[in-house]
Amino acid sequence: MAVFNLSVNGKKQQVDVDPATPMLWVLRDHLNLVGTKFGCGIAQCGACTIHLDGTAIRSCQMPVSAVADKAITTIEGLSEEGDHPVQKAWLEHDVPQCGYCQAGQIMTASALLASNPNPSDDEIEAAMNGNICRCGTYLRIKAAVKTAAANA
Amino acid sequence: MASAKTSLNRRSFLKTSALAGGGLMLSFSWLVGCKPSPEQAHSLPDEWFDLNGFIKIGNNGLVTIMSPNPEGGQNIKTAFPMIVADELDVDWKNVVVEQAPLDTEKYTRQFIGGSQAIRQGWKSLRMAGATARYVLKEAAAKAWGVPSGEITTEAGVIYHKASGKQAGYGEMAAAAVSIPVPEEVALKAQKDFKIIGTSRKNVDAKKIVTGQPLFGIDHKKEGMLIAMVVHPPAFGLKLKSVDDSAARAMPGIVDVFPIKNMQDDYQRQFFDTCAFTELVAVVGKSTWEVMNARKALKVEWEPFSDYSETRDNGTRLFPAGLESTEGHREHMAKKTGKTVNVLRKDGDPEKAFQNAAKVIERTYTAPFLAHNCMEPMNFFADVTADGATLVGPLQKPEFTEKTVSARLGIPLEKIDIQMTRLGGGFGRRSYAHWMVEAAVISDKVKAPVKLVYSREDDMTSGIYRPTYQAIYRAALDAENNLIGFHVNGGGIPESCIYANRFPAGAVDNYLAEDWVLDSNITTGSFRAPRSNFIAAAEQSFLDEVAEAAGKDPIDFRLELLERAKNTPVGDNNDYDAERYAGVLQLAKEKSNWGEKKAGVHRGVSAYFCHNSYAANVLDLVFENGNARVEKVTCAIDCGIVVNPDTATNLAEGATVDGVGTAMFGAFTFKDGVPEKTNFDKYRMIRTKEAPKVIDVHFVKNDIDPTGMGEPAYPPVFAALANALYQATGKRLYDQPFAPALEELSRSRI
Incomplete structure (x- = not known):
């Protein structure tokens, strides 16, 4: 066990955990931020996507010990009122079916748009290809990313 | 939350004839807290009044509607309350939806499966709304001393036009609680629906996109x-x-x-x-x-x-041993073709095949599949x-x-x-x-x-879609008429045959047989059970038969459906030939079926299951040597469409799921050990492989609604197989298709 000082959604947080603990479980079990989802545990599905200094990463493969002082953003911290352009676009297109993967999809999409404000179809597909949606909402996700890009 | 103002013994309208079969129950304890979302026009009321098990009205007019069945992405948590709200005649923006807990006293059929929720809930949900509206109107009539027949409502407001009196539902809710529930209540005419048939957003969408706790x-x-x-x-x-x-x-x-x-x-x-x-x-x-x-x-x-495991539906043997996929294939190949159970026989199929000018015989297989819900x-x-x-x-x-x-x-x-x-x-x-x-x-x-469960626990703990195999045979006469049809199919450990489905009823000489093989691998329902395989096999086969008969694949099917409609063979056919033909015709029209486009290869398929009809025209192109679904035109007949945009979302999802499963879905075993344990080995469709456009159309009619969770899924497989045939000249008989396509592209290099 070791103590880690983290910056999560702009707030300082301290946890005392096994250094190998993936950020996914630090968030879900220790910080009560359950918006970040457990899907596969091996960085294959993207359900656990968060931002580390603005870059989309798979939190299931990111040990807490490797985070250091980098800023963590989770779905809960993407916007204060749930009004990030990506979140608004998701609502406009009514994207979710079961909804379980959508936090990860939104985190991947918002990181894409932060680095590439007007992505092409191919660039959207390339960025979003690591996020599985079992319900098959891929077309609405793509449409929502385009709407978010247009409205950002 | 304020306490309810009603008492339990007064409420027993479930026993009335109006609800026979509907199973609507009334409740007075609300186990789940109720908080309006910030978008709501009203703030939290001081008091809630329970009008029945589905509805409580706040003194300020805010309405809470309970959704009794679990929500799994089919969006009934929005559609159910829409149905109630329409009959209640309230403004949708003043409705708060809550998930009801399991309560067998208050509700019946609180489960999801078989695409039955909307179909089975339709009448009782409408009754709940209409009954609550009735007691509100009666309360107003009593308060104002006017005949209730002169009372009207609109968007949560009660009017007596002659005297100019009006009151919000919230003002009459307390009095409405003591109005006796009628034996019967009038339901709206469909032309008067204001919410049903309009697109309403998922009531949980905001929570989903902001990561609020919603899941188990x-x-x-x-x-x-x-x-x-x-x-x-x-x-x-x-x-x-x-x-x-x-x-x-x-x-x-x-x-x-x-x-x-x-x-x-x-x-x-x-x-x-x-x-x-x-x-x-x-x-x-x-x-x-x-x-x-x-x-x-x-x-x-x-x-x-x-x-042996004896359940309420019979006994099943679980043989000892460590099974492998290779062994499953061998056992099925040996079993297939041997008659075990004759499920249906029309005319004289043996003679038809003897007299045929042309006989086509093909064998189709599909592997076990894992469900892979994203939430373990x-x-x-x-x-x-x-x-x-x-x-x-x-x-x-x-x-x-x-x-x-x-x-x-x-x-x-x-x-x-x-x-x-x-x-x-x-x-x-x-x-x-x-x-x-x-x-x-x-x-x-x-x-x-x-x-x-970890993903690995989830994927390797059983309850898969069974593996199946079916042999189809068709007999054509010298004029290329389909005179005989024979299907022999089975699976491990369950049959894949629905003997009374199309083309049963459209062919004079018809034979359907099935068999099963035991296994110690557990299986269970998987989106459109059995249909998810048999539609792929049957609709691929009919495509090949149409080609052998020299006919357009849609025209060929329509001719058979015309026969089934006008002079059906047998009397147990479980589909409506006219509605079946209707979705094919709609898909044909919306896809401009006759139009040829360079580099676009088209396949068609149609299927009926879970009380709804669906047809697909799938357009395939090659991009950098890889097959990509450019567009899928879906035509669906599920009766009245309660929430068109989310029904469209379901059809889109089913289409993506169908393409993905047909291309990649396979669960395999070696010496009893699952060979797929996580998404690195079990290939799921991803956004780059999804169809680029899915164009969904619904047949417009006044038929009571049927389900959308499953019916759009089964036809996709064969539409893809038939398009791949047009593109490659190769018929694909074994799912998944990706390995054969990769083989094909290697052989061409």
Whole structure:
């Protein structure tokens, strides 16, 4: 066990955990931020996507010990009122079916748009290809990313 | 929350004839807290008045509508209240929706499966809304001393036009509570629907996109422990012994012990399918610590002997042994073609085939599949001396409640099941052995526990879509008329044949037979059970028969459907030929079927299942040598479409799912060991492989609504296979298609 000082959604947080603990479980079990989802545990599905200094990463493969002082953003911290352009676009297109993967999809999409404000179809597909949606909402996700890009 | 103002004994309209079969119950205790979302026009009322089990109205006019069935992405949590709200005649923006807990006294059929929720709920939901509107109107008539026949309502306001009097529902709610419920109540004419048939957004969408706790895996309680289980690594093995000394010493671990999720003498019910009844449970303070401790367990497994499992629908043999996919294929190949059960015979099929000018025979196969819901199986249980509280995602709470009751000896009335949103169901969450496991573990450790399956646990613990095989034979006469049709199919461990479905009824000489093979691998419902294979086989085969007959594949089907409509063969045909033809015609029209485009290869398919009809025209192109679905035109007849945009979303999802499963879906075994354990090995469709455009159209009619969770899925497979044939000249008979396509592209290089 070791103590880690983290910056999560702009707030300082301290946890005392096994250094190998993936950020996914630090968030879900220790910080009560359950918006970040457990899907596969091996960085294959993207359900656990968060931002580390603005870059989309798979939190299931990111040990807490490797985070250091980098800023963590989770779905809960993407916007204060749930009004990030990506979140608004998701609502406009009514994207979710079961909804379980959508936090990860939104985190991947918002990181894409932060680095590439007007992505092409191919660039959207390339960025979003690591996020599985079992319900098959891929077309609405793509449409929502385009709407978010247009409205950002 | 203010207390309800009604008393229970007054409310018994369930017994009235108007509700026969509808099963609507009234309730007066609201177990779930009610908070309006910020978008609501009204703030939280001071008092709530329960008008019936589905509706309570606040003194300020805010309306809460309960949605009794679990929500798994099919969006009934929005569609159900829409139906109630329309008959109640309220403004949708003043409606708050709550998920009802399992309550068999208040509600019936609180489960999801078979695309039946909307179909079965239609009348009782409308009745709930209409009855509440009736008592509000009566209360106003009484208060104003006017005949109730002169009272009208609009958007939550009651009017007496002659006197100019008006009142909001909230103002009359208190008085409405004491108005007797009528024996019968008038329902709206369909032309008067204001909410049904309009697109309304998912009521939970804001919570989903902001990451609020909604799913079972998100549930927490003070003092809650995390549990995981270890199951045998292979089908055919059972627990022999466990050395937990190292695991117990790991940090954060509270207890390690073997559990039995079902007693040996327990009479299983239909949804009690469970591959592994003896498991090792590891309980600790956090998920990561429990995951680590599991690795330190030393477990020995041993082969089990043949055993039989008798459930309420019959007895099934689970043979001993370690099975492999290769062996499954060999066994099915040997079995196929040998008659076991004759399910239906019309005319003289043998003679028709003898006299045929042309006989076409083809064999189709499909592998086991894993459901792979994105939310791994999980459940929260808090078992105490007072009873059990169980919280989580499941499709059939009413059934599993009985299993928990029998397993722990807790009476049903002391079990409280709260349903969370399901992170996908697809049939997998019908079989809730994990809920029983959570309850058993909580009972043992005397603490609230959340049981979580890892992805690997989820994928390797059984209950797959069965593997199937079917041989089709068609006899054509010299004029290329279809004079004989024969299907012989089966699977491990269940049949794939629906003997009374199309083209039964359209062919004079028809024979359907089936068989099954035993296996110790557990299987269960998977989105459109059996249809998900047999549609692929049948609709691929009909494409080939149409080609052999020199006919356009849509015209060929339409001719058969015309025959089935005008002079049907037999009287058990379970489809409506006109509605079936209707979706084909709509797909033909909307896709501009006759139009040829360079580089675009088209396939067609249509199917009827779960009371709805669906047809696809699929356009395939090649991009950089890879096949890509450019567009799928879907035509669907599910009667009245309650919420068109979300029904469209479901059709889009079913199409993506169909393309993905047809291309990549396969679960395989080697010596009883699942060869796929996670998404690195089990290939799921991703956005780059999804169709680029899905164009969904609904047949417009006034028929009571039927389901949308499943029917759009089965036809996709054959539309893809038929388009791939047009593109490559190769017919694909074995799912998944990706390996054959890769082989084909290699051979062309």
